[in-house]
Amino acid sequence: MLRIAVCDDVPVFVERLAEYIEMWAGLQHLNVQIKRFTSGEEVVFAQEDTGDFAAVFMDIALSGMNGMEAVAKIREKNSLVSIVFVTQYEEYLKQIIRIYPCQYIDKPASQEKVFEAMDKIAREHKLSYETYTLKYNRMTANIVLEEILYFTSEKRKIKVLLENGQNYFFYKKLNEVEKTLSCYNHQFFRIHQSYLVNFRLIKEYHPGHIIMHNGDRLPVSRFRRESVKLFKMGLFP
Secondary structure, eight states, X not given: OEEEEEEOSSHHHHHHXXXXXXXXXXXXXXOEEEEEESSHXXXXXXXXXXXXXXXXXXXXXXXXXOHHHHHHHHHHHOTTOEEEEEESOGGGHHHHHHSOSOEEEESSOOHHHHHHHHHHHHHHHTTTTOEEEEEETTEEEEEEGGGEEXXXXXXXXXXXXXXXXXXXXXXXXXXXXXXXXXXXXXXEEEEETTEEEEGGGEEEEOSSEEEETTSOEEEOOGGGHHXXXXXXXXXXX
């Protein structure tokens, strides 16, 4: 799922951009989550509170913190976020050029230009920057989904194991994690009551177990074996 922030101090422009982005996502069969803002401060706070955005559509002429200042703070936390400036003031162009990489759209934004911007954002991100946000012990972590081998649970405590061997722990039901991940473009599959695995990082399939890329052997419950078989063949939704 691509998390997109849209920021403009004129609500009608925010809604128009959001509508075009949703139209694009529908045509591309991609999942997007659009957050609407009317100030640069709100976007910066949301990034710190709920995690990184894949892309930000930002007006420049904002009261308080302007769009240039907001983007600078956003990029301090995440240099990979895609930036699309939307403005009607040409005097900002020289400043925009200094913020690289970024895109620029004349205001009011047209459907064609928003579609072009989203095409580029999709190419930049593909699946690489989809993240899962978790909170544990007052810490917020944004984990890149393609680096996650699997989630495993014991009661309400969930362990996340990454390809590099790093672990994270947080409290939630695995059913809730599975439901959240179903909205993403990455494919995670429930092989057992206690295991939710990254389909891309399964190395071997066996009747009663699978082997992950790191060598971990994980059990496949009896009533899920047929589903795993169909999933492997690409026949399971």
